[in-house]
Amino acid sequence: MTGTTLDDYTDRYAQRVRGMTASEIRALFSVTSRPEVVSLAGGAPFVSALPLDAVGEMLGRIGGPEHGATTLQYSGGQGDIALRERICEVMSLSGIDATGGASPDDVVVTVGAQQALDLVSRVFLDPGDVVLAEGPSYVGALGVFQAAQADVVHVPMDEEGLIPAALAEALVTVAKAGKRAKFLYTVPTYHNPGGVTLSEDRREEILEIAERAGLLVIEDDPYGLLGFDGEPVPALRSRRRDGVLYLGTFSKTFAPGMRVGWILAPHAVREKLVIASEAQILCPSMFAQTAISTYFATMPWLEQIKSFREIYRERRDALLTALTDMMPPGTRWTQPKGGFYVWLTLPEGLHSKEMLPRAIAARVAYVPGTGFYADGSGGSHLRLSYCFPTPERIREGVRRLAGVLGEEMKMREVFGTAAPGTRPAVSWTPAGTYNAAAANHPAPGLE
Amino acid sequence: MTGTTLDDYTDRYAQRVRGMTASEIRALFSVTSRPEVVSLAGGAPFVSALPLDAVGEMLGRIGGPEHGATTLQYSGGQGDIALRERICEVMSLSGIDATGGASPDDVVVTVGAQQALDLVSRVFLDPGDVVLAEGPSYVGALGVFQAAQADVVHVPMDEEGLIPAALAEALVTVAKAGKRAKFLYTVPTYHNPGGVTLSEDRREEILEIAERAGLLVIEDDPYGLLGFDGEPVPALRSRRRDGVLYLGTFSKTFAPGMRVGWILAPHAVREKLVIASEAQILCPSMFAQTAISTYFATMPWLEQIKSFREIYRERRDALLTALTDMMPPGTRWTQPKGGFYVWLTLPEGLHSKEMLPRAIAARVAYVPGTGFYADGSGGSHLRLSYCFPTPERIREGVRRLAGVLGEEMKMREVFGTAAPGTRPAVSWTPAGTYNAAAANHPAPGLE
Numbered sequence: 001m002t003g004t005t006l007d008d009y010t011d012r013y014a015q016r017v018r019g020m021t022a023s024e025i026r027a028l029f030s031v032t033s034r035p036e037v038v039s040l041a042g043g044a045p046f047v048s049a050l051p052l053d054a055v056g057e058m059l060g061r062i063g064g065p066e067h068g069a070t071t072l073q074y075s076g077g078q079g080d081i082a083l084r085e086r087i088c089e090v091m092s093l094s095g096i097d098a099t100g101g102a103s104p105d106d107v108v109v110t111v112g113a114q115q116a117l118d119l120v121s122r123v124f125l126d127p128g129d130v131v132l133a134e135g136p137s138y139v140g141a142l143g144v145f146q147a148a149q150a151d152v153v154h155v156p157m158d159e160e161g162l163i164p165a166a167l168a169e170a171l172v173t174v175a176k177a178g179k180r181a182k183f184l185y186t187v188p189t190y191h192n193p194g195g196v197t198l199s200e201d202r203r204e205e206i207l208e209i210a211e212r213a214g215l216l217v218i219e220d221d222p223y224g225l226l227g228f229d230g231e232p233v234p235a236l237r238s239r240r241r242d243g244v245l246y247l248g249t250f251s252k253t254f255a256p257g258m259r260v261g262w263i264l265a266p267h268a269v270r271e272k273l274v275i276a277s278e279a280q281i282l283c284p285s286m287f288a289q290t291a292i293s294t295y296f297a298t299m300p301w302l303e304q305i306k307s308f309r310e311i312y313r314e315r316r317d318a319l320l321t322a323l324t325d326m327m328p329p330g331t332r333w334t335q336p337k338g339g340f341y342v343w344l345t346l347p348e349g350l351h352s353k354e355m356l357p358r359a360i361a362a363r364v365a366y367v368p369g370t371g372f373y374a375d376g377s378g379g380s381h382l383r384l385s386y387c388f389p390t391p392e393r394i395r396e397g398v399r400r401l402a403g404v405l406g407e408e409m410k411m412r413e414v415f416g417t418a419a420p421g422t423r424p425a426v427s428w429t430p431a432g433t434y435n436a437a438a439a440n441h442p443a444p445g446l447e
Numbered sequence: 448m449t450g451t452t453l454d455d456y457t458d459r460y461a462q463r464v465r466g467m468t469a470s471e472i473r474a475l476f477s478v479t480s481r482p483e484v485v486s487l488a489g490g491a492p493f494v495s496a497l498p499l500d501a502v503g504e505m506l507g508r509i510g511g512p513e514h515g516a517t518t519l520q521y522s523g524g525q526g527d528i529a530l531r532e533r534i535c536e537v538m539s540l541s542g543i544d545a546t547g548g549a550s551p552d553d554v555v556v557t558v559g560a561q562q563a564l565d566l567v568s569r570v571f572l573d574p575g576d577v578v579l580a581e582g583p584s585y586v587g588a589l590g591v592f593q594a595a596q597a598d599v600v601h602v603p604m605d606e607e608g609l610i611p612a613a614l615a616e617a618l619v620t621v622a623k624a625g626k627r628a629k630f631l632y633t634v635p636t637y638h639n640p641g642g643v644t645l646s647e648d649r650r651e652e653i654l655e656i657a658e659r660a661g662l663l664v665i666e667d668d669p670y671g672l673l674g675f676d677g678e679p680v681p682a683l684r685s686r687r688r689d690g691v692l693y694l695g696t697f698s699k700t701f702a703p704g705m706r707v708g709w710i711l712a713p714h715a716v717r718e719k720l721v722i723a724s725e726a727q728i729l730c731p732s733m734f735a736q737t738a739i740s741t742y743f744a745t746m747p748w749l750e751q752i753k754s755f756r757e758i759y760r761e762r763r764d765a766l767l768t769a770l771t772d773m774m775p776p777g778t779r780w781t782q783p784k785g786g787f788y789v790w791l792t793l794p795e796g797l798h799s800k801e802m803l804p805r806a807i808a809a810r811v812a813y814v815p816g817t818g819f820y821a822d823g824s825g826g827s828h829l830r831l832s833y834c835f836p837t838p839e840r841i842r843e844g845v846r847r848l849a850g851v852l853g854e855e856m857k858m859r860e861v862f863g864t865a866a867p868g869t870r871p872a873v874s875w876t877p878a879g880t881y882n883a884a885a886a887n888h889p890a891p892g893l894e
Contacts, residue, residue: 007715008689008715009663009713012630012663013571014569014572014573015573016569017719043521044521045520047515047519052512055510055511056507056509056512057507057511058510059506059507059509059511059734060503060506060508060511062503063503063505063738064499064500064503064504064506065503069494069499070704072494072502072702073702073704074490075704111558111706111728112728112729114727114729118727118728122461122463122464122594123460123461124459124461125461126461126462140725140729144726144727147723147727216456216459242455256520257519257521257734258519258732258734259558259730259731259735266455266456269454272460272464275467278587278590279561279587280561280727281558281565281706282561282587285558285705285706285732287506287705288732288734291734
């Protein structure tokens with residue numbers, strides 16, 4: 001009943017979308033919003049913890065007679081200066097400040113950090129270019145790189161984050177293939193989906209390797225202010241004013257429904273980003289920008305972030321305790337010190353994507369590890385998020401998941417363990433056991 | 448003081464942004480927001496006419512305790528179903544309805560119609576592809592096509608809009624050059640910047656030509672409901688359920704500061720558009736979507752559109768009267784029946800881009816015609832907008848502009864008329880005098 005159902009447009013599509021189809025797990029996820037399913041899948045922040053009375057009052061005021069003629073109007077492509085100033089204030093908590101060359105003039109406001117990522121790709125990536133990214137990597141970034149027709153080469157991580165030797169190896173591999181890596185895309189702090197944080201020592205090491213190779217670093221930092229212990233980890237950008245583009249978002253410190261993020265970029269790059277953004281969206285929403293700059297100017301946002309941290313720490317604890325209490329032997333997981341996610345490695349022989357329909361039947365949802373690798377590996381892993389459900393629900397979710405794992409293991413015992421596609425992924429290597437041989441294996445698209 | 452000022456990134460940029468620089472007239476426009484300048488340049492709707500008390504109250508309510516947990520959260524990539532239903536209601540005013548296959552399921556919500564345009568380009572355009580577009584054409588669309596590395600071939604218009612014979616000719620020219628036109632981009636109703644409307648007869652003719660050639664039609668309709676006489680003109684999409692993608696926006700019927708537009712696309716295309724949009728922005732703002740669906744569900748929006756029409760009609764009349772009263776002989780202009788713009792042709796020898804600094808010195812601003820042609824032609828023309836200034840200011844602006852024209856003409860008389868680049872553009876041809884020879888001249892990039 002919806003017009004054309006056969007695809008008459010096949011021969012007209014651009015190269016980049018041929019074969020582009022909706023994710024095969026999307027249909028499954030459409031049921032995860034049902035109340036009976038415990039979803040450990042999504043990355044939705046717990047916005048109910050915001051002071052919604054005050055927020056609503058503020059939103060009404062900025063959209064009313066006093067400010068409406070401005071907030072409901074078009075604005076500039078780079079973003080409102082009042083917001084760009086607040087952004088600099090927020091970044092200073094991560095060690096990015098005027099001393100290090102951060103200025104409102106070099107900030108571009110975007111439709112969430114997702115558009116920031118897309119703009120960076122538009123400005124730097126030609127089809128066939130190589131992007132280095134952690135393995136696993138943020139699924140939304142992989143979507144952007146795929147749309148840019150870039151080849152993603154995953155660089156292994158361990159409990160301390162991206163492995164410097166593996167990055168150096170990857171650069172060699174890419175060069176040997178006659179390609180050039182345009183940039184490293186990294187989430188160094190409270191990684192999505194890895195749940196790990198790049199250690200202090202490695203930060204400098206990674207930056208030095210990048211500098212030597214002339215490799216641009218795209219630092220994506222949505223969770224930096226949501227650490228559970230002490231002060232925020234200084235960002236990579238705080239160590240280098242050039243060579244690092246910093247991506248931020250208000251989706252986790254305020255509200256994703258506003259869709260506001262930003263890029264801090266060297267001046268020359270910033271100019272290109274603004275032009276690219278204008279071609280894409282004309283300008284960011286002036287209403288959303290005013291909402292956020294007003295929130296950060298007039299409301300106790302630092303207190304609010306502290307309260308978010310407490311909520312997420314309690315939930316992280318609930319998840320880790322439940323995993324320890326209930327997961328079958330052979331299951332491993334990361335210990336996040338901030339952010340939203342735990343990365344779980346299944347007992348041998350189990351495959352997270354194959355198991356998903358049975359998990360959903362058992363009323364628990366997660367994201368299979370395969371979503372976080374451009375080459376479809378990662379089946380031995382899955383991502384659990386603890387940001388949205390209550391501790392009780394998290395525990396119940398883990399109970400259900402443990403049941404599913406137990407059943408799977410029993411099945412494997414009966415039918416044998418050689419299920420297809422269940423070999424352990426090479427790119428998730430425990431600390432200290434990095435396997436250089438595995439990293440030398442070129443990623444698809446480089447062969 | 449802002450980090451790198453030299454561009455160290457030159458050799459890393461993607462092909463599409465090499466040579467991408469900020470518009471040369473941008474610097475000039477930075478002064479047009481000064482109160483002493485009468486700006487006939489911008490396309491900002493008169494949002495002050497909205498019932499801002501009620502709008503503010505509504506915005507406060509949807510962001511407050513009752514709805515905040517939903518409106519401040521992530522939402523789906525295709526857009527909220529409540530809004531997509533309202534969009535179908537709005538489109539039905541332009542003759543696009545369920546009988547013609549329009550369904551909320553085939554609507555994709557976007558960040559203004561600009562993102563809609565960008566998504567269409569992402570899905571259909573490879574570098575080197577040809578796009579047909581009216582000459583002149585919407586400057587924001589030209590930016591998108593340039594970013595997509597497509598070649599734009601302008602098809603002449605006259606007072607009745609796009610000239611069918613010229614479209615047929617252009618298709619032949621493109622085919623002869625061994626290229627394929629992927630789509631026709633058109634603003635058939637109350638054209639920006641042309642100020643003309645495609646006549647009833649030509650609508651069918653254009654669609655038939657497109658159908659025969661297998662040419663997709665991208666119908667951009669921001670102004671369709673802002674006509675000054677009687678009922679809205681039925682959209683091209685109301686005549687064909689396939690082969691036409693329809694782009695709409697709430698920027699002119701409600702508020703551009705919310706950045707909400709949409710695409711209605713055949714089902715198979717819609718799927719691609721959603722995936723492309725998710726890669727670009729994850730999802731549209733749930734707050735903005737709820738604001739608009741609530742506005743259209745609970746407030747007298749049709750009355751408001753009527754009131755907008757009255758305001759813009761009065762301003763159009765003020766502009767046309769002032770032009771008639773004050774413009775020097777040899778100046779011509781279009782007679783818009785809706786929308787925001789008048790397209791003005793200068794007396795021979797004058798060049799709108801060269802004249803702009805002097806106009807701004809005389810405290811009046813317009814957009815030079817060159818901005819609306821991909822090949823930099825259009826210097827004999829300029830766009831005047833009447834949407835934002837009051838009738839008094841419009842008249843004052845025209846008075847200043849007439850003074851500038853008079854001065855320019857005097858100068859030409861003294862120094863001769865052969866100023867460079869001031870030959871009349873071939874692509875703005877009065878009705879009935881379409882010159883096929885001119886249309887045969889290939890556009891740059893096709894030679």
